[in-house]
Amino acid sequence: MSKKSAKTHSAPTTDPRRLIPRVDELLEIYQHTPTTSINRERALTIAREVQADARAGALGELNPAEPETIATRVREEYAARIAATRPSSLTPVLNATGVIIHTNLGRAPLSRPAQEALIQASGYVDVEMDLDSGRRSSTRGKAASQALVWALGTPAAEDALIVGNGAGALMLAATALCGIGGKIIISRGELIEIGAGFRLPELIEATGVELIEVGATNRTHLADYTKALEQQGATSGSATRTAIFKVHPSNYRVEGFHTEVGLKELRTLADEYAIPLIADVGSGLLHPEPLLPQEPDMASALNHGADLVIASGDKLFGGPQAGLIAGKKSYVHTLRTHPLARAVRVDKLTLAAIEASIYGRDTAPVLQALRTDPEELRQRTEKLAADVGVGEVIEHQGRVGGGGAPEYPLPGWALALPAGLSAPLRQPTTPGTAVVVAREYHGRTLIDLRCIPVEEDAALVGALKNILDKL
Numbered sequence: 001m002s003k004k005s006a007k008t009h010s011a012p013t014t015d016p017r018r019l020i021p022r023v024d025e026l027l028e029i030y031q032h033t034p035t036t037s038i039n040r041e042r043a044l045t046i047a048r049e050v051q052a053d054a055r056a057g058a059l060g061e062l063n064p065a066e067p068e069t070i071a072t073r074v075r076e077e078y079a080a081r082i083a084a085t086r087p088s089s090l091t092p093v094l095n096a097t098g099v100i101i102h103t104n105l106g107r108a109p110l111s112r113p114a115q116e117a118l119i120q121a122s123g124y125v126d127v128e129m130d131l132d133s134g135r136r137s138s139t140r141g142k143a144a145s146q147a148l149v150w151a152l153g154t155p156a157a158e159d160a161l162i163v164g165n166g167a168g169a170l171m172l173a174a175t176a177l178c179g180i181g182g183k184i185i186i187s188r189g190e191l192i193e194i195g196a197g198f199r200l201p202e203l204i205e206a207t208g209v210e211l212i213e214v215g216a217t218n219r220t221h222l223a224d225y226t227k228a229l230e231q232q233g234a235t236s237g238s239a240t241r242t243a244i245f246k247v248h249p250s251n252y253r254v255e256g257f258h259t260e261v262g263l264k265e266l267r268t269l270a271d272e273y274a275i276p277l278i279a280d281v282g283s284g285l286l287h288p289e290p291l292l293p294q295e296p297d298m299a300s301a302l303n304h305g306a307d308l309v310i311a312s313g314d315k316l317f318g319g320p321q322a323g324l325i326a327g328k329k330s331y332v333h334t335l336r337t338h339p340l341a342r343a344v345r346v347d348k349l350t351l352a353a354i355e356a357s358i359y360g361r362d363t364a365p366v367l368q369a370l371r372t373d374p375e376e377l378r379q380r381t382e383k384l385a386a387d388v389g390v391g392e393v394i395e396h397q398g399r400v401g402g403g404g405a406p407e408y409p410l411p412g413w414a415l416a417l418p419a420g421l422s423a424p425l426r427q428p429t430t431p432g433t434a435v436v437v438a439r440e441y442h443g444r445t446l447i448d449l450r451c452i453p454v455e456e457d458a459a460l461v462g463a464l465k466n467i468l469d470k471l
């Protein structure tokens with residue numbers, strides 16, 4: 001067999017596929033590319049993929065009369081692919097959509113202090129050790145939850161707990177406070193689907209807690225809650241394993257004939273029956289944000305009477321994925337010591353990023369993007385237009401996105417370029433070029449600078465020129 005192939009190899013009518021460099025020849029290239037951080041096994045897989053592509057004709061026609069061309073083409077393709085492959089496939093992008101909390105782009109970007117804290121925490125850290133005594137400490141996560149208490153700055157935030165995400169926080173609260181056979185009273189106007197098929201009522205029912213829906217989609221009155229409690233056979237001061245949940249319908253709004261019951265009124269009822277009142281505000285604003293007057297915030301929810309407030313860490317709080325829980329000490333304790341708390345606990349990276357998001361010098365990037373001065377945005381966009389030498393600066397509204405504040409378009413600007421650029425901008429062919437996610441809208445490609453850090457402007461210009469030069 002080997003004799004035969006050796007013979008065919010030297011014949012002029014060689015099968016061109018035999019001229020494709022062997023795996024060990026390609027791995028030689030990998031060995032001499034110290035800049036790649038993928039391992040040998042991954043490099044081997046890529047070598048086989050390039051060979052298969054060459055055989056299938058994907059690298060162009062293989063002409064047996066030009067054996068060197070074939071070999072060179074395959075080697076170059078392999079070198080390019082291993083240079084472009086990183087150990088993690090998640091690709092950093094410039095978000096030029098103007099959507100601040102872009103679910104498909106990982107929601108909130110972390111502030112620089114949070115990024116640094118996260119890297120520092122990635123090695124060995126004293127997450128469960130008291131460095132004074134050298135013994136195991138039982139204060140895992142305490143610094144991060146105390147940071148949240150401090151940031152909320154209200155006596156009503158007696159304690160806090162950080163879990164894996166907002167959904168995990170809801171699940172833990174429902175399970176620990178009510179449990180199987182327990183009951184949660186909630187308005188029909190708040191039985192929301194958040195995105196990607198995640199429905200809050202389904203999540204709550206999956207915990208074995210019974211949902212008691214009250215009111216109508218557009219209107220719910222205090223009497224609806226009272227009636228539900230009475231129908232459950234509860235008498236004043238005696239309802240057990242029952243809670244009232246108030247959920248912010250983050251991503252839609254009811255206009256017109258609409259009534260909901262505020263936390264202050266619900267507080268009175270909850271006191272009467274001695275049951276917990278839980279508010280899920282969704283977005284994780286710590287305090288009222290003047291630019292988003294309809295968006296609930298954690299501190300106000302507590303001040304208005306919620307026993308516990310729940311929010312996401314990676315929406316308008318602007319931190320890592322997490323579920324933020326704050327409020328009454330006794331309820332936080334019930335959640336923290338419930339067996340399920342272990343299933344939704346966060347790792348040291350999240351704890352570090354939460355704490356640094358609160359104490360770090362920089363304002364959360366999501367809040368910076370939200371508060372961007374439209375005039376500043378216009379000037380930056382004019383400069384971008386001048387730098388790339390193409391396009392028109394037009395008015396363009398930014399969005400909070402991520403299921404938050406649907407009613408607030410944010411005044412701003414965008415650079416309007418010819419249609420169809422968003423696809424090549426996502427897949428630049430020149431190595432080292434920034435990947436840009438832009439918006440196709442009404443026959444144009446729009447570049448909105450709201451969510452792009454100023455220090456990335458040069459990279460953005462490079463990416464745009466790279467595509468425009470090819471047109």
Ligand SMILES: *Cc1c(COP(=O)(O)O)cnc(C)c1O
Pocket residue numbers: 165166167168194247248249250280281282283311312313322323403
């Ligand atoms: C986003 C959201 C959730 C879910 O939070 P995750 O952190 O995505 O799990 C729950 N409730 C409301 C009101 C939300 O807006």
